[in-house]
Amino acid sequence: MRRALLAAALAACCFPAFAAPAAAPAAETRSAAASALHRLFDAEWERGLRESPENAAYQGDHRYDDRWTDMSLAAVARREAADRQALAELRRIDRAALSPADQLNYDTFAWLQERAVARQRFREYLQPVGHQGGVQTADGIAELLPFATAADYRNWIARLQALPRLLEQTTALMRAGIEAGSLPPKVLMQRVPAQIRGQLVADPAASPFYKPFLKMPEAIPAAEQEALRAQARAAIAGQVVPAYREFGRFFEQDYLPKTRDSIAATDLPDGSAFYDFLAGWYTTTDLDAERIHRIGLEEVARIRAEMEKVRAEVGFQGDLHAFFRHLRTDPKFFHRTPAELLEAYQALSKRIDPELVKIARTLPRLPYGVRPIPDNIAADTTTAYYQPGAVDGSRPGYYYVNLYRPEVRPKWEMLALSLHEAVPGHHFQFARGAELPDLPMFRRTAYFVAYGEGWGLYAERLGYDMGLYEDPYDRVGQLAYDMWRAVRLVVDTGMHAKGWSRQQAIDYFMDNSPKTEQDVVNEIDRYIAWPGQALAYKIGQLKISELRGEAARELGPAFDLRDYNDAVLETGSVPLETLETHIRAWIAERKRGPGKG
Template identity: 75%
Template sequence: MLRHALLAAVVAAGLSAPLAWAQAPTRTPSTQAQPASSAAQALHALFAEEWERGMRENPEEASWRGDKRYNDRWTDMSMAAIQQRMDGDRQALQRLKAIDRNALSEADRLNYDVFAWDLEKAVERQKYREYLRPISQRGGVQNAEGIAEVLPFASVKDYRDWLARMRALPALLEQNQALMREGIAAGNTPPRVLMERVPAQIQSQLVDDPTKSPFYKPFAKFPDAIGEADRVALQSEAKQVIAESVVPAYRQFDAFFKNDYLPKTRESIAAVDLPDGKAYYDFVARYFTTTNLTADQIHNIGLKEVARIRGEMGKVKAEVGFKGTLAQFFDHLRTDPKFFYKTPQELFTGYEAISKRIDPELVKVFKTIPRLPYGVRPIPDNIAPDTTTAYYQPGAVDGTRAGFYYVNLYKPEVRPKWEMMALSLHEAVPGHHFQFARGMELPDVPMFRRVGYFVAYGEGWGLYAERLGYDMGLYDDPYDRMGQLAYDMWRAVRLVVDTGMHSKGWSRDQAIAFFMDNAPKTRQDVVNEIDRYIGWPGQALAYKIGQLKISELREKATKQLGPKFDLRAFNDAVLETGSVPLEALEAHIDAWIEAQKAA
């Protein structure tokens, strides 16, 4: 989906920022000293101007970044504004190509290449018109209040900005409807099996009591700095806006969705059935993996990884003395009550305890620990049934908001304890929190490099971080080791089922069955995962491909450096570039290996 359209939908849903940032260039002004050459000056001026354009045109992204200037508005989702943003991307690429790359320093050539890669992909994907599918089962305008999770609500102005956004919501809903109608006309719609989840999400907005609206939540609690008179006035105004604008707009949207849109969505789940679908799936596979691997190559890599990990799982099954088949062991892991907490609060307390256990062990595998703290939060109730087990929300660029590890507490009876260690290593520390926090703290690089996000690098690092639990001594329980293998298998299965559904004619049920046959994740999670891959083609391919590359580079460094190899230094080296395509990461690590040899 076009970066700006998807970002608006995803941020509105309160989902993980990587989901949004994966779509196109992240632009921030350079914090380097004024470059000396005219080429470098032009390059850094472009970085700064594009960042400002990105914030101005994407208010939700600005809010995510901690930039409060546009907190009173939504992204303009009219066709005219979308076209203007696409034109802006093409013009930025032309400006970039006019800069003499050979006149730049080595560091700025990397900046140039990363920026060019992202801009080229943003322009290439325009022809697929992803903005005609502005909502998904995982988020969109149906839960636009999710952006409030990252807003400060520290002053009266913060609340008035939220009131302004609430008043502007009917126009945003109308713009989304116009895009969806155009999508129907163009045959560019999401699969019906996913859209059938959306009416229940819209239903949460259809309240008779304004104080029960998700949009009212910020008004239920005020900071001490806001006086009683202002509190009463703000609450009164909020109730009025919700009753007179927000709820009626959602009632109209609900009728449109049920009567006009849902019946016209497509029965097919495959990306190849979209307009120019084969080229589209080839594109997203290349885009998300930052490689030139074909769907067939990725599918075969997945099959080999599935076979390897099944062998490792068999060893754990034997270690714990389970006498049945691997399938029976999976069923045991999914159903035995000892593997589950009874209440959401117990599950949340368990996540907090695991995070505290991980923190002191990080020094075993890193020399550099990021300064930015992180916390643990529950995923909002209105999206929890339809989203993943957990996700990470990065902190604000200026350090005024910590990073947060969001965990799903819906149905604790399907959230096994044995998955919690690997999940926490991936989503919090040393996974995404280290990656984003370290990136923002990198010295002497432009800010777009500090906060950028390439999925193969970012999710590859998260999956690699799960395996660092062995180096930290955190997998002493064989069931926790089974959890790590289950998560490794989860990402291997993705390679098979994503390519299977989108390029090989697999059905949804076939993909669910393959997943259930090869991983002990519960059916609730498996169905949500499969639906995520259907709705977001190609993204799930990046995790395993990225992990395999980082693991390959670690093995290369171990062999070439021998006794000189330092795991802590290697892990720091992987993170010190910020997020980059895998080819750039490999070049960096190759240079790091040579530097270690020379040292």
């Protein structure tokens, strides 16, 4: 999952819905319409970086590392007006005068901008804090920063000094949310006070914000290092901790008691339209909740039948529910310590890497590493996530793994998880996208969840093509992960559109999956907090798998899986309809053969 992206730090900020270009044809070779289009792309990319310093750092641009996103209501209004203006400018450009490549760029930008404007009605900024991240975990942005020079540390100190203003702005948004009746579920917000208390340190050196000062580069003179440390300690003690203490009082006394007992997105103002919008946004389809629910039920039944086959293969005596309990509880399926678990993930990544040539011709140049999820968010977040590298190659990608309570992190899930989050899953997808030189930047960095997470889930099955699923328990893990995404279709629509309770969703998940209760509860709470997002995985995987089957039938002996996978990745992230059009054109071209185009 692209939990990306340092959700703990970035969830506090509002990002533009798009970005824009680089490495496009020289201006003199473009038509007037193409020049206008790329000027718009350039301007919007720069605006996105300027208005969201956190996103700029995520992209590897550190010009704004001394500040936070302006979260005032006035700034939100300015960003929304600028989005509307950008869409109006796009519509003034003559699409018919563009090349096919630029028509695709135009259409993709339009898809994003039209929906960015359409979602303004839902005022999502009125709920700026989530149980998996927000201003209470803003220290997480440090994971994206270089900390190589004294200037880098001075930028961080400036951010520390600016934190009280960010907390005040966040509080103002939450007060506006109370007035508007736009409030998150209480069952999720009950997790947040402990996260805020994690910032209330007596010793500034124990603050999560002080972590970059614990080990500083030798290139910075010792006296300057100590001066910077003293400034940081003063900012934490005098500004950061008092601001969080005040924020904590507001949260526990004023905000938490007013949060809602219900969990459904449809219980929010304009909630039914909001959930319909989110389902379409994340899946990039027009599927409604009822159809998605039925697809989920069909997939759950199919995968249960496959699980029964593996249960019989390993000779387990007992029904499927007993098999699930065995998988959740037998000590042989778990590592004993966080260190052992991290070492096993690192070894597994090394095992996968040599087999990648079996499923792709083009391998990304950007490397990736394996890191633990930060301790201050591990208890409340998912099993793993991937953080893409900087688009300019200055920062590698990272596969973040959850080491909290290793006794609930089964070995049998690790292979499928690594295939999804690292290679050939998200790392392939993001690194390949960033390395497509002829696309504008918004295409190289765009993230359509159905495409991205669909590819990640599809990548789990590529382990069969790579010869990795020799152990039947690893196959159990692959089926468990496929089931996980099928269950999502049922429980997400169940809770947000069909009146299901949180416990009903937990019970359905536990009845159909061997995932541990710790994971299941965190997952269900994630679906409550992030309506519709989880629908995209299985919908995207089904489309990519369907197109693979179509290509294999149409091309017969000429079908090569490596070429198909390269064709899927060569578009960058796009809506599923766009991917379908591209793959069918690729099939037609292959059928014509060399020299017949």
